[in-house]
Amino acid sequence: MANTTNKPTVDVHVLTGFLGSGKTTLLKRLLDEYEAQGKKAAVVMNELGDVNLDGLEVESEVPMAEMLGGCICCSIRGDLSMELKLLIDEHQPDVVLIEATGAANPFEMIDGVTETAMYTPVELKSIIVVVDGPELLARSRSGGQTFKLMKEQIRSGTRLLLNKADRLAGEQLVEAEQLIREINGYAPILATVRCAVDSEWLGGIVAFGEAIELHGNGNEKEHSHAKEHVCGPACDHDHHHDHAHHAHHSHEHVMALTHYLSQPVDSHQFEAFLKSLPDNVYRAKGVVTFRDSETASRFLFQYAYKETDFMRITPQGKVHDVAVFIGEHFSREHLLQELAQLETNE
Numbered sequence: 001m002a003n004t005t006n007k008p009t010v011d012v013h014v015l016t017g018f019l020g021s022g023k024t025t026l027l028k029r030l031l032d033e034y035e036a037q038g039k040k041a042a043v044v045m046n047e048l049g050d051v052n053l054d055g056l057e058v059e060s061e062v063p064m065a066e067m068l069g070g071c072i073c074c075s076i077r078g079d080l081s082m083e084l085k086l087l088i089d090e091h092q093p094d095v096v097l098i099e100a101t102g103a104a105n106p107f108e109m110i111d112g113v114t115e116t117a118m119y120t121p122v123e124l125k126s127i128i129v130v131v132d133g134p135e136l137l138a139r140s141r142s143g144g145q146t147f148k149l150m151k152e153q154i155r156s157g158t159r160l161l162l163n164k165a166d167r168l169a170g171e172q173l174v175e176a177e178q179l180i181r182e183i184n185g186y187a188p189i190l191a192t193v194r195c196a197v198d199s200e201w202l203g204g205i206v207a208f209g210e211a212i213e214l215h216g217n218g219n220e221k222e223h224s225h226a227k228e229h230v231c232g233p234a235c236d237h238d239h240h241h242d243h244a245h246h247a248h249h250s251h252e253h254v255m256a257l258t259h260y261l262s263q264p265v266d267s268h269q270f271e272a273f274l275k276s277l278p279d280n281v282y283r284a285k286g287v288v289t290f291r292d293s294e295t296a297s298r299f300l301f302q303y304a305y306k307e308t309d310f311m312r313i314t315p316q317g318k319v320h321d322v323a324v325f326i327g328e329h330f331s332r333e334h335l336l337q338e339l340a341q342l343e344t345n346e
């Protein structure tokens, strides 16, 4: 990713998985590993309740933002990007780990994290899903809303842990693994007990970061967050509120690309570029400076389903020129080439 700002890009990893699946257990392992490697990690925690019990398990010197009383993906989605920015500004970590409540929909969070890229250099590197093995098998037999949410989480993962393997007999372990593979055909699966990942796995995350490539099986062409969202008692938001505008795409092999623009661009060329985006880029947004407008004005742009929208902004504080693209199976190289062209065209 081109980051033309002078700040280093902060890696972001999302840890998700069903309630009690082992996310905090994994978080602690990752934090220990970052510490061992001399990297500074910060944490965003989201709990459905009003107290952050998991946070108590984390060493007090780790910078932490707590988002309580709701679920990151819907009620406080906008806040996620703000929390991330504040946390990064204040503590300048190398990496941020977001532990999302068992009810959070990962696809909504991708939006929240990528939005942060407009304000500060961040890159979403992976979505790690901790799957509760015994619970998955039990829920797959009973079906229902919870199983749907579990499938949704598994589909979104770039890395999957089949956890609580100690509570699965040999053939159950095979069955759980096959089930996960049917839901997500791409992401590596590792069976674990108490999220005890090996050093190779940890190295992939901690040392190299990994670029994101999200996957899904695309079976559900209509992804309705409202229908599949499962909330706890503390999550009292209206389940039928305005998810429609961002929740009607399938999630097959979802990818996100973040590019920091080094130059102002021409407004007509930029709009033509957005209009010519391939169908498999379904969402783009960001901040641009137009060189052909009088005072090199800044604009917030939105793109969804061939529709573009520009809004003149006068940012308070430092806002970078950045473009974020979300879609399926699109060519990063092709988009980067086109962007480079826009930046050089006079």
Ligand SMILES: Nc1nc2c(ncn2[C@@H]2O[C@H](COP(=O)(O)OP(=O)(O)OP(=O)(O)O)[C@@H](O)[C@H]2O)c(=O)[nH]1
Pocket: 017, 018, 019, 020, 021, 022, 023, 024, 025, 026, 054, 101, 102, 163, 164, 165, 166, 167, 192, 193, 194, 195
């Ligand atoms: N038997 C068994 N128990 C596990 C395993 N991994 C975690 N646990 C236990 O499961 C419980 C939940 O683990 P956490 O790491 O707190 O799970 P979580 O996903 O953070 O939980 P929430 O924050 O409530 O969603 C704890 O009591 C863990 O000790 C495992 O592999 N096997």
